[in-house]
Amino acid sequence: MVIPTLLGISLLIFGVTQLFDPIERASLYIRDPRQIRFVEEIIKKYGLDQPFYVQYFGWLSQVLQGNLGWSQSLHMPVLEALITRFPATAELVLYSAPLTIVLGIFLGKISAVKKDTVIDHVTRVMAIVGWSLPAFWLGIILMAVFYGGFGIFPPGRLSPWAEAMIRSGKFKAYTGLYTIDAILNLNGDVFIDALSHLVLPVITLTTINVALIMRVMRSSMLEQLGKTYIIAARARGLDSKTVIDKHATKNALIPVVTISGLLTAGMLSGMVITETVFEFKGVGYFAAHAATQLDIPAVLGFALFAGLIFVIANLIVDILYAYIDPRIRLR
């Protein structure tokens, strides 16, 4: 499934870009009015006037050789851009995805168990408010309060002194995820610094995404709590904690796993606004930057990358299904 999916994505995106005139696609290379007169030469140089299939198969043959092309908007090879930017995104996801999922499940569960009570209403309203908040606005407000007001939780991934430390050769970058690398290097200062830079973007992402998990969990939990096996379990005298935790929750988790997988995959393929506001520049920021400049090799490269992430996420979700629901395993 992986190869047809990726081929389909690339064909679709390539096809859409061909709707643009060669001059429009050449605009990527024209940053200054004095370069405009070279537009014809630029079109020829990059083969922008070639037929669709010539351009597509030219690109595909390069991809098959492991070359995703040169990104004019990023000024570097596309593959290198993905490799160097992914750790920033991955580090954000490493903290925000588990927090979002755990908090979402917890709030969904409490909301379902306390259906139509004040706790239920408050939890739902808070979740909806969080979901409705624009990431841009929330990010700026959080930063204005904590960074602007108290001077804590600065933007970026590291402070200048920590960046210099990393470049000094005294610090080995194993993963590109600074908190993990700091632990592996046994460097507490860098760890604290990296963590302090993560606080606000993680809060922003969690606030915005938790409602999705919470709502799915709540409705799934309510469905389970109304089922006959739960009534039967209660009739047999099982205590509520056991009924909720051991019976209902596990079954209610199945749709949550699907949503969590997609949410995590979506986050891994980039969170443009959060990455921009907090100067946490990962793959999302670069994909958006490339797309606005009609940087076709970069857009295609990122599309393949995102496609791959989603395919892998689906695979993981399938495996988790089997773990949660033995019937799937048996089938």
Place this chain on the structure above:
Amino acid sequence: MVKENVSGISKAVALVIVAIVIAAAGISFGVYMATTTQQVTTTVTVTPTTTITSPTKPPIKNPDTIIEATIGEPETLDPAWAYDTASGEVIFNIYETLIFFDREKLDQFIPLIAKEVPSVENGLIKDNGLTIIFPIRDGIKTHDGGMITPEDVEYSFERAMIQERDGGPVWMLLEPLLGVETLVDLGNLSDPDDAARIGEMIDKAVEIEGGNVVFHLEKPFPTTTFFQILSQTWSSIIDKECAIKHGAWPGNKDNWANVFAKYHNPEVPELQEADCGSGPFMLEKWEHGKEVSLVRFNDYWRGPAKVERAIIKKVDEWSTRKLMFLQGDADIVYVPRQYIKELEGAEGIRYVTNLPQIAIDALFFTFEVDPNSPYIGSGKLDGKGIPPDFFSDVNVRKAFAYAFDWKTYIEQAWMGEAEQIPGPVPKGLPFYNPDQPKYEFDLAKSEEYFKKAWNGEVWEKGFYIEILYNVGNIPRKIAAEILKENIESLNPKFKIYIRGVEWPTYLRAMVRGQLPIFIIGWLADYPDPHNFVHPFMHSSGAFAAWQKYSNPHVDELIEKGITETDSAKRREIYYELQAIYYEDVPSVVLQQPLGRHYERDWVQGWYYNPIYPGIYFYALSKGYE
């Protein structure tokens, strides 16, 4: 039972909240402790956020590092390729040129890699300016461990001319040295005979004579203008061995067709991310889309820079940039004009205003629009469109010029920080004529010229046109709106539609000659009027060619102006060109902007030279006066 369970959940919620608060407080405290501890005890170079304190002023953050937060990102670090200011800013801090601007001055120079600035008096300018000799300074170390020699200087210029990418800066070297704007004008680079002849011309243009490098100019060229070109990034001196290591032209001159095939107009320049310079800073790291980090070159021949590092951070979001600046995490910041009020009264910052920029925006009339243009309505003078040659009538152009309200435009679009200038020669450049009349907002005169235009048909039948601007460019949008409002107020039959489009669409329409009016800007390559009158007025100029504006007398004057070495005669030429511009009105200059510079008050040593591509970090230090 359920109640008990929920009570447990509530406790868990409370515990989680407490844990989060403790964790956040712990992190804050940790940060605080890390900061204060380092302040007192740390002595390693890569450490503290605060080491200098002042009883009255706040402590200086990152005292050994200058951090600039801005919006641009370099396209390349190859000096022969770079033509944008973001690239130029990095390059002019890591490379050096033969000569350089003497601080703020645009027409006075100091020697850098050259021992002396050539002049007729010191005998280094000969043959009426056609031979210019640069004695090369000894003992300049490069970042790659080599020494700068005359061979490196010769190589740098020859390599630049060989590379000559489409739309790059090398035309500025080709014009005085080979007498053309592009090598293709000299012949077919893939033809062995042509290639050999062109290669020989390049070889002879810059030669080594002992410890000197000699430039042989193809035609007379104003010396100051030539020096201005030599003082900028495209004339950077490259360590030849280092460049070859990165795959650049190895210096062979035996098979020119092969040389051009391999090294002319490459897809990616060889020195894209390389540092083969000898300047005061070395490239430490370029993290694309994030920052460029430069580290002090301790063997720099003029002595090491005062700060250890200079970091140019790309921070797109203004709110983030502003907070970084106010917190002292950025020392210098780019402030978009619409946000200048947000920093008024802020403590710990300093800003300088009214910095004249050598740049202008103008509104250009297309003399012969593509008849298939979707922006000219019916394509006829019938009240529902305009004929393709609508603007070929000077009365129409004058009517539009008189309908533009500069005062409102400068106040609304530039917050009052711009000037109206009469023609394409910006104020501050030599041969700018301060007495040249300029158009004033005068609707009565506009009406008078509309009535004359096209033998009165314009006034009688009316017209419809569309004015495009690239979205995001607020001043251009405002300029179009002002024009629309004023012109439509003259006659109900006059209709202007304003359309915002993305840059690719704007470019396509412009290249295809579909825009009856286009608004675009020009930033100086070098501070000489030729760099402005050519694009604005010469029939082959960057803008005039799109407009299809052609005046043979103007072309002749422009060509004469750049080959004339006598200042008095040049003055006459450029004054005449400015007068013709006023009469011909091929375009209307909207404004020459006045810039601002924002820095923390602990930054010392900054000065303004409008032709610099960015901050020259060698001049800067951090500390309170």
